[in-house]
Amino acid sequence: MASFEDFKLNKQLLNAISEAGYEIPTEIQQKAIIPILAGQDVMGIAQTGTGKTAAFVLPMLMKLKFAQGNDPRALILSPTRELAMQIEGDIRLFSTYLDLRTVVLYGGLGPKTQKENLAKGCDIIVATPGRFLDLYLAGDINTRSLQFLVMDEADKMMDMGFIGKIHRILEVVPRKKQNLLFSATMSDLVQKIAGDFLAFPTVIEVTEQATPATTVTQNLYHVPNLKTKLNLLQYLLKDEESFSRIIVFCKTRVVADEVYRYLSKQFGKEHIRVVHANKGQNTRINSIQAFxxxxxxxxxxxxxxxxxxxxxxxxHVINFDVPIVIEDYVHRIGRTGRAFNLGDAITFCNPAEEYYVAKIEKLIRQTIPVLDLPTEVFVEKVGFEEKQAIAREIDNQKRKENPDFKGAFHEKKHVYNAGKKKAVKKSFKGIKKR
Structure with missing residues (x-):
């Protein structure tokens, strides 16, 4: 495909696409738009950053054409409020010259405004599963006119435990509709949900499952402990020219807050923000917008x-912690190297995280290149408590792989007791001889 004009989209859409700066369709767009326009159910497998939102939004807008009635004709389900807002933003961008009405629904704030927006009438709903069900059960949504059901980031929805809510939604939407599912990975649960609502779908896999974008360069540092991770992070961020816009991923809210406090002292609060589930909705939105x-x-x-x-x-994307849900690695590093741009993903790995790195490498079918720690980075000694925590985590990992594994402490105790018994037996032998 040379341009979006080859899809025979209407002039209003083409003008909006041009004004948004899009020139060449990405691979997922080239392969998905035509079958969606043809009315087929589609299951798309594509890593993040490949333009899959436009791949389903553009043909959907083309088919809906203009505002009609009060009830929604398209429902797009998203695992998180951030993604829901992003999709809604893309719809508004591409529907600049259309009179289609979009409402976004998500939790974390009162439903009053969302109910008022629904009451005005809408053509498209973008929603998280929980909030959609709440408003449907409250009688604020009528699903009888739905023509499209889109499930985006299906693997994340399954990881977040939405499978029960998804099945409830499938029970309340019309059977006769066009169904689209998009996911970066294809887990067993995603395959199950796909089988429940897709009818003989066109399967589009623009890359092998769980393959990171080829525009992302990946590297790994082996780092012994938390303090050394902080030292390495500070060292890297001193290069302001190369590290111009960075996302630092942490596994918990506590670690994220600690990293934020540390970087704020080093580089100033005005240059850094932190987002996690404990932050208020407005704070998160404002932080992401500022970024x-x-x-x-x-x-x-x-x-x-x-x-x-x-x-x-x-x-750059920096994995300060290796993700325990290994599929999240693909999504994390997909924040860079988007839409034909180049990017770098750097992962910090302590001894307890090597287990997950090995699983990630198996998932992505790649070995992540390892870099030596720069000589300028001071390597801190591992504290007693952190050393114990790392040892316990490694024991737990070994137990996962081998349920009969008793743990390092148990082994030491067993060896000690065996040695003690052997010494006692030897002593008794000596007594008998005497």
Whole structure:
């Protein structure tokens, strides 16, 4: 495909696409738009950053054409409020010259305004599963006119335990509709839900499952402990020219807050923000918006921001912690190297995280290149408590692989007792001889 004009989209859409700066369709767009326009159910497998939102939004807008009635004709389900807002933003961007009405629904704030927006009438609903069900059960949504059901980031929805809510939604929407499912990975649960609502779908896999974008360069540092991770992070961020716009991913809210505090002292609060589930909705929205606009350089985040955060020209993603849900690695690093741009993903790995790195490498079918720690980075001694925590985690990992494994402490105790018994037996032998 040379251009979007080859899809025979209407003039209003083509003008909006041109004004948004899109020139060449991405691979997923080239392969998905035509079958969706033809009315086929589609299952698309594509890593983040490949333009899959436009792949289903553009043909959907083309088929809906104009505002009609009060009830929604398209429902797009998203695992997180951030992704829902991102999709709604893309719909507004592409429907600039259309009179289609879009309402976004998500939790974390009162439903009053969302109910009022629904009452005005809408053509498209973008929603998280929980909030959609709440408003449907309250009688604020009528699903009889639905023509499209789109499930975006299906693998994340399954990871977040939405399978029960998805099945309830499938029970209340019309059977006769066009169904679209998009996912970066194809887990067993995603295959199950796909089988429940897709009818003989066209399967589009633009890359092998769980393959990171080829525009992302991946590297790994082996780092012994938390303090050394902080030293390495500070060292890397001193290069302001190369590390111009960075997302630092942490596994917990506590770690994210600590990293934020540390970086704020080193580089100033005005250049850094932190987002996680404990932050208020407005705070999260404002922080992500400031990062998009380029007014802050570093965004520290938990995996709440790994999906749906579409920011152009993110120079680096830094995994301060290796994700325990290994599929999240693909989504994290997909925040950089988006839409034909190049990007870098750097992972910090302590001894207890090597287990997950091995699983990630198996998932992505790649070996992540290992870099030596720069000589300028001071390597801190591992404290007693952290050493114990790492040892316990490694024991737990071994137990996962081998249920009969008793743990290092148990083994030491067993060896000691065996030696003690042997010594006692030897003593008794000596007594008998005497």
């Amino acid at each position: 998009k606009e380029g007014s802050i350089r570093v965004l520290v985040a938990t995996d709440v921001a790994a999906r749906g955060l579409d920011v152009s020209n993110v120079s």
